[in-house]
Amino acid sequence: MELEKDLTSKFLSGEMSFAEYSNEWYNIEDEEDVDEASKRNDDGPLLFTEKGMHRRRKYARLPPGLLGLMGEANLRFVRGDKDTAEKMCHEIIKQFPTAPEPYQTLAQIYEQDTEKSLQFSLLAAHLSPPDAEEWLRLAAISKQREDYKQEMICYTQAIADDPHNFDSHVKRMELLDKLENMKYPIQTLHITKLKCYHKIVTSLPASEGETIMKYAKLAVTQYHNNNEMERALAVMSSAYKKCPTLFTLEDLNIFLELLIGQKQFHTCIEIFVANAGVEIEAEIQTVKNAEGDIEEQTNYLNCSIPNSLPIDLKSKLLVCFIHLGAINLVQTLLNDFLCNDVEKAGDLYMDIEEALSSAGHHELAIKLLEPLVKNNSFDLGAVWLKHADCLYMLGRESDAIASFYKVLKHAPQHPDARRKLYSILEKKGRIDEALQMLEQDFKYVVNANLLYEQCLALKKYNKLHKYLEVGEALLSKNFVRFRHQEELNMACMVRCGIELIHNFRTLRGESQYHENDIHFDEDEPFKFTPQQEWDFFLEMLRTACNLKKYFTMQRLTFGAMMSKSLSPHRMDIDFYCLQACLLSNDNHNASRFIREFAQKHPTSRTWNLLNLVINYTDRNTNSKFLSRLFQRDTSNNVIKNLFLGNNFLISGRYLVTLKYYLEYHDKCRDPLSAFLIAVTILVMAAQRTVDKHHNLILQGLAYMETYRNLRKCDQEANYNMGRVYQMLNINNLAIEYYERALACEQVAKCDQHGTIDLTKETAYNLYLLYKDHSPLMARKYLMNYLVI
Template structure:
């Protein structure tokens, strides 16, 4: 005896280990029989050709689609098996079971011990069924056993196992029509009770397909019945390749039973799969067509030799259906028999276009596909002149054909006809744009790209329009179009609550829609733009660049409402989530520019807690003083609770001053002034005390006024800019109605130099404000002085 190949021996050992492991899992309930079976057979049964293709595609699969290796027992084990059966017959079940397990241990793939174990456990239906399934699995050609197990599965109401049993039974006896019918009955039953289970077991169309491939040619009528059913279902699911396979299988067995309609469908499927030579064979064999051809040998410059078929003559029966004639022409066109086609086409063009227009289109498509546009035009011209075919699709083919022939002016008119029929047609708009742009009609070209928002919009065409608008510097229109493109996948805000959701949550579109549903609103709006479901998609980097570009344009055009809207929309765009912090800052800037201080406060609050710089405090102060609601004391208290910052007293004091709580404000200002001795704090203390003195409920008004004056003097001493100091002193005395002193300080302010000169902000000068206050003081008692002040300082 020859030594066994080590690789083969190793593979056999691994298989035995795997077999034992799988069997153990099945018997222990760790896997169902469907899972166990699929480890060897790949699940559902397939057409044989599909099986072969899949094995070629996946040669490295180690488990799935494995075929069980059935081992025969050695003579010694046959004797042991006989002894086990004898022990079982005598009632010694325990010993019989031990013997069976010993045999299984040595040869796990032998069916005999499992058969005996199934009989031993006949009082335990579950265990008996497990052993019976294993036994049948290891002797798969026993069709009666599979049918018996299918019956048991039906009684147990286990359709999945029943389907597996019928599938194995068909594998054992493929030509048994009765088993196929039982499996179809089970599929029918499941379709009426549990449609979700059917796809996981076996679809109806694959059952039909299996009948076609399994039945012998003698069952021609049965084959044709299920061929037609399968082809119809495959065609409805756009699986033309499988429809072609089932028709090919049927034709190979019973070609004489193919009706004219069957042949027509079969030819159409073959053409869709580009099987043109097979089509010609079909025409010759079943349609009475006679074709003459000669073989030519062509030698290329690379010394490569190829044989080419040159079709020279074709004889067509007079009674051949016109749709079959058109398919014959299509095949010849794709096979390069142009001269033969020209001869046959003259006869075809005598047919009435009204009745045969669809066939004209098929032949035209074939001509266009191989680049014979002059020939295609012979079919298109009668079509566009026929009322029944005055359609957008026909005009589009006509326009494209004219364009390929270089007749651009005629093509332009034809593309406009397409848009008359289909206003939103993207392909027509693209090609018309290219023609108009090439001819120098830029404005017309750009108008062509503009889509009507009442209809469904193509995102890819919208993007091309953006590129064209940028190219020709139409930035105002670009701002509008690019915003639609950028925000196409999001929703418009309806309430402030939706803004809060977007600010708090990332990718909040779904949450906003749920919020609307909870409020009893429609999540979508009738005026929302509708976009085509196409594969076009901007990358996150593209979205980010467009977003920044739109903000720059909106700012440049001073369209701050648009700038704010785009900024808030960016919170919902998934591609911009990586830049969320920057987006939030842009929203804050847009709100400031749009003077929407209520919404800007939402962002400056968070910024102030994380970024404690002078710029942040200035922005926070600006926003707080600009918002009509000035009660921000709780927020400010929380803000400075952890970190005692030097600006705390100024913020809190100013907030309480604005809200009329003067004593609290005075407390904070005094604390600050005691620590820093700045002119600002002295000035604020003076203003606060003066505001208190103006209240009717306060006693000792004169004492308060004197205190206010003393702090204003301290402010005057600390502040170095004479114009500002004199102006504020004048304002103080004017408020106290001490007009002579007010006039004195205003005149001093007018005589002073401007406060500062700045390259960025210009001159900081209070002369106009000072002059106006002097004008109001003089106009009642000294109108000539008031006029003199006005003419000198207030005339622009």
């Protein structure tokens, strides 16, 4: 009551139209559900229930005091005192807003104001007891005003008040036809032709049987097209309840098909007995179920079928008996059914076979399948698949293999056939043949679930190269394969999804998908969870690395940057991209990733990787980048001197190099800085454009002595001293230091990397020094140290 008062007040104040008012109050959208004939169970008869179209309420009656005031208002109106009558009506509404009488009087008072009069009449009709004629009158007025939504509401209320009036139904459908021709947005009315058909079937009395059947067929056809089988059954059940004698054999066939689809087999048996002339002998037994409760169970003993009964109805009767467990009857009836021509009744054979297979009676199902597969008209993949499944369930695996191959002949990509064939061949030990069954042609639509199962099988049998190939194909469902460097640049700069790459390709005038892209079955539900996808991605990387498929690693890591589910791991993916680029010698892209790491993670490992990459990339770009990098963090000035010194040394700017190395040596005083300074000075001394070569050589040798004193490794220090003197053609000193290096112990031993030893390098340099002037000495070093 409070809700209705609130709605009425809003309507009177003009805050809502009557269409909005009625939509709030009436549940028009559920109108087609007035008959729920589908509510039944397999063990009982049809159950029919009805529910009202709108909310149930009692119509309000004025209390005695206000009833007298209402009578006085009507008397004043008749005498012509409209103002007083209007005030009295408003006073009644103020005290009791849900009574219809004051609105009826106000509608008459505002007779000259068509709009107000109509609104008061609509409200009065809504608050009054059912009066279909009044709603039809208001519909006619709304029609004149071309207020189609209000007109539709009026027809709907007229039908609700008098559902047996067929004319009201017809007028509503005529209005729908008119609006469809006008291209009016029908969806805003919440009424469709299908709802009208359903309402006619559930509303008209049994005496209008022909009309009921006409609209029931129309409704069932549309429900079937919309795949709304429960609603189709509901409307057909309502029609059958009212006029079962008007059901033709064709109508019964449709009705039984709907009932079988909803597994209402007992109801089907009742209809066969009542309408199809089938005689059934049965007994009811009382048994205990699995829970220990007592229940009744029907045992079907005998069945007599008229010869005139169409074969499609016979097949449906057989299906019902199969699902009801009357297997003795089924065996008898099946032998009779098999006498029918397969060419004409093949589809019915399939229906019965499906019921038998679902109930586990494969020995009977194969009797139906054998004639089908021998008939050319049913030489189809679906038939062979059922045949193969049935043979497999019967334990005839060798015969099942042949049938599964027939399936693949008709449907080469069929995932279920390939999966089952793999299982049988694996069991028989034909592993290579079994693995071939899991392969799919990427030119056609690919099943992702089968692709994943192929990965597991390949890993199980250690076919790692193929495993990596198939795994990469599976990951391509969520990964991107870049076509241009610009796409990779975009992926590196922005954490974007595949859609951004597709939009970029569209802007370039390219197709979003390449002809070689794998097309996955969109209806297939297989999907990795984010954690599963991450684990599988890491496993693919490890496999590619172990197999030294570095370019595959690169494709995988680049593609992973576009996966939305892997976005939480973006930092790890970037590092894997760097590793893949280093392994595949893609220094250009490696430089992109290491630069970002150097800015975010300034550690010793980062500096080593950065130094490794910049040695193979453009020098000018590196100098600018390094200057910007170390300007941000002044704490790394020492490392800055080393990096810039190395960069300028390689580019040939030796004076600038010397400046940075000297600054580094002043702060660190380590053997590396002394050695680098010595190398730089000696290289400068070798330049023709430099004066005072001897001074530079002496300075270089002085720093080499400093390096030898600081370096606590005799073999390395002596070897490098020998190399310097050999470069300067001071061979006697070079030989002396090489001899010392040979007499020293090796540089280092490591369990992981082995032994670091310069003996062979030293001996080879001695061989070069002696070979021209003392071949015997050269041969001595060759035989002692360099023979494998």
